[in-house]
Amino acid sequence: MLDHCSISHKGGIVLWSRSFTPDAAQLASSSASPVNSLIREALIEGRTAEEKYEKDGYAVRWTFVNDLELIFVVAYQRILQLTYVDDLLSAIKTLFIKYFEPFIAAFVASLHAINTARAAAVQTTSWDFSKAFEGWDNIFDKVLRGFEEKAALERKSRLRAPVRPVEDLSTPPSDDQGTEPTVTADTSQDEQQIARNVQALKNRLRGRGGRRGGRGGGRSDAGSGRDSVPHSDSEFTPKRKTKTKAQRKWGDEVPTESDMASLDFSIDKPEDSEVGSHDLQSLVDQASLGTRTRDGMYEVKDWEFSTNDKDTDNAIANVLRPIEHKAASTSALGSLFARLTGSKVLTEADLKPVLEGMKQHLMKKNVAMDIAEKVCEGVGETLVGKKIGSFQTVTAAVRVALSNSLTRILTPKTSTDLLLSIKNKRASALPSGQQRMPYSITFVGVNGVGKSTNLSKVCFWLIQNGLRVLIAACDTFRSGAVEQLRVHVRNLGMLGVNGAGDSKGRVELFERGYGKDAAGIAKEAILYAKDNDFDVVLIDTAGRMQDNEPLMRALAKLVAVNNPDKIIFVGEALVGNEAVDQLTKFDRALRDFSSASGAGKGRGIDGMLVTKWDTVDDKVGAALSMTYVTGQPIIFVGCGQTYTDLRQLRVANVVGAILDN
Numbered sequence: 001m002l003d004h005c006s007i008s009h010k011g012g013i014v015l016w017s018r019s020f021t022p023d024a025a026q027l028a029s030s031s032a033s034p035v036n037s038l039i040r041e042a043l044i045e046g047r048t049a050e051e052k053y054e055k056d057g058y059a060v061r062w063t064f065v066n067d068l069e070l071i072f073v074v075a076y077q078r079i080l081q082l083t084y085v086d087d088l089l090s091a092i093k094t095l096f097i098k099y100f101e102p103f104i105a106a107f108v109a110s111l112h113a114i115n116t117a118r119a120a121a122v123q124t125t126s127w128d129f130s131k132a133f134e135g136w137d138n139i140f141d142k143v144l145r146g147f148e149e150k151a152a153l154e155r156k157s158r159l160r161a162p163v164r165p166v167e168d169l170s171t172p173p174s175d176d177q178g179t180e181p182t183v184t185a186d187t188s189q190d191e192q193q194i195a196r197n198v199q200a201l202k203n204r205l206r207g208r209g210g211r212r213g214g215r216g217g218g219r220s221d222a223g224s225g226r227d228s229v230p231h232s233d234s235e236f237t238p239k240r241k242t243k244t245k246a247q248r249k250w251g252d253e254v255p256t257e258s259d260m261a262s263l264d265f266s267i268d269k270p271e272d273s274e275v276g277s278h279d280l281q282s283l284v285d286q287a288s289l290g291t292r293t294r295d296g297m298y299e300v301k302d303w304e305f306s307t308n309d310k311d312t313d314n315a316i317a318n319v320l321r322p323i324e325h326k327a328a329s330t331s332a333l334g335s336l337f338a339r340l341t342g343s344k345v346l347t348e349a350d351l352k353p354v355l356e357g358m359k360q361h362l363m364k365k366n367v368a369m370d371i372a373e374k375v376c377e378g379v380g381e382t383l384v385g386k387k388i389g390s391f392q393t394v395t396a397a398v399r400v401a402l403s404n405s406l407t408r409i410l411t412p413k414t415s416t417d418l419l420l421s422i423k424n425k426r427a428s429a430l431p432s433g434q435q436r437m438p439y440s441i442t443f444v445g446v447n448g449v450g451k452s453t454n455l456s457k458v459c460f461w462l463i464q465n466g467l468r469v470l471i472a473a474c475d476t477f478r479s480g481a482v483e484q485l486r487v488h489v490r491n492l493g494m495l496g497v498n499g500a501g502d503s504k505g506r507v508e509l510f511e512r513g514y515g516k517d518a519a520g521i522a523k524e525a526i527l528y529a530k531d532n533d534f535d536v537v538l539i540d541t542a543g544r545m546q547d548n549e550p551l552m553r554a555l556a557k558l559v560a561v562n563n564p565d566k567i568i569f570v571g572e573a574l575v576g577n578e579a580v581d582q583l584t585k586f587d588r589a590l591r592d593f594s595s596a597s598g599a600g601k602g603r604g605i606d607g608m609l610v611t612k613w614d615t616v617d618d619k620v621g622a623a624l625s626m627t628y629v630t631g632q633p634i635i636f637v638g639c640g641q642t643y644t645d646l647r648q649l650r651v652a653n654v655v656g657a658i659l660d661n
């Protein structure tokens, strides 16, 4: 039996919780609660690498939904050894997101948008969780009951089952034989299916290679969808569309029989067990495939901003017009005079309300508050004292200045052409007999932002450009991290270059297991790559919080020892103010600690890869915040969960999206 279950925002706000025993209820509200201890010790202080924790006779398990910044936690008495807890967590996570995603997304967005100091007030005053999650108690009960009943049945049948001799354990029990296919038959069928999938994919890749040249291309049915359900870290699985999902209303509509039947986890459903089946074709989104240039290079697509009203000038005017109108009406005589005299000099008073509206607009687009303020201040400074023509409005003048300012901030100051940098390094002359050094790229960032996934997308792109890539598994901390990369390397090896042949010799994993020194593994990997003529080494590092000094020092050591050619910070597009904090602290810690380690001048972040871009629509302000604080370019954005879901940013497209209403 469970003692406690809760769903919280990662900032600590509890959205829903339930205690099942009076003791647990009392404990949950006290500071000695295992849940509170968990959050304090395991999550904030980062003491455990796994998603489980034990304290005071309680076991606590949890799982995250990073996109929505949620954490699902269950606590139970350790002695009970509940076998269904992981499945239960996974089920309630899936269902909670399914039914309440729009509400949670709005809630999280508002937390980001609101001044931190006021967030606490919002928590208690503006959000009525009990109303928002009406019906959830019912669903939860049903799911929990289902798991408990299933576990009880399994227990009973285990007790009834005759004990088989040890030598029989490798074969299924006799009552299974004859009706169920044997393990061997299953495996060979899987292999045949995978082989068919690979072949079909190669054919499609090949066909597409011949037709390439244009950017557009209709989305094929197979690749058209994305899924909102959180994905397991170890499977790179197909996606379906999320955007049009409407929030389920439980207030006036109770769950139907079929709703409840679908929540009954005590019955095994064949379709559930098939969800994780591996379909290689779905690892590459046909509509997202890059284009081949005439000299055979494979380019990732540009991210394109689509809106019904593509005229961004009009769009920003729509945002600002009401504010300007209000300002103008207070000094109607003055502006009339200005019109009559044919010109007007802009004053701070003219600009103030327009700039305030602009700041709010930028924050709505997920630009961090400080950055929005600074950008607006800068725009104001360029305009105060400037004359505007008789027919130009303050809004129009601000619009032009803002657009120029955003373009200036977003325009890369250093090259973003990775392929050229790799080529240059690999082409440099060496004394005969010496092996060339590979080009090395280190991916850093906080936990769960998508480092491994997007590293694999970059790997796919490099392989498609004919390069040999070694992936160094330097996350020696999170359990499953190495296996996750193994799956990616296996997939990438099967996908082939431009549909012709497989990529086996083109990608390899360099792994040394867990608990070892990441800096040393990276070093060994680079030497291995050098000896075996790999062009590029992609170094995956463990996620870490920006304030965790020991872990930041370890990362700086990896940088100092290996001096990678590029250090790419991987950050989520979803985070507003948080992105700035993460990036500033990673950059500073790397500079400070890598120079302190005696290996010469400190190295900072060289560029950013912004992930989960597909989840923010036009709220692309994180790109602005990140370039503003580092002055470094966004090298790629990750926009989904297939290997082709990588895009490059055109400055004009980002400016357009930010200005769009």
Ligand SMILES: Nc1nc2c(ncn2[C@@H]2O[C@H](COP(=O)(O)OP(=O)(O)OP(=O)(O)O)[C@@H](O)[C@H]2O)c(=O)[nH]1
Binding pocket: 066, 230, 231, 232, 233, 445, 446, 447, 448, 449, 450, 451, 452, 453, 454, 475, 478, 481, 542, 543, 544, 611, 612, 613, 614, 615, 637, 638, 639, 640, 641, 645
């Ligand atoms: N929608 C979307 N999801 C993504 C994207 N990139 C990664 N993800 C998902 O984000 C989750 C975390 O990705 P990982 O690659 O495991 O993240 P990580 O940073 O390596 O995680 P740690 O090793 O725990 O630090 C997975 O479910 C990915 O499928 C993206 O561009 N869009």
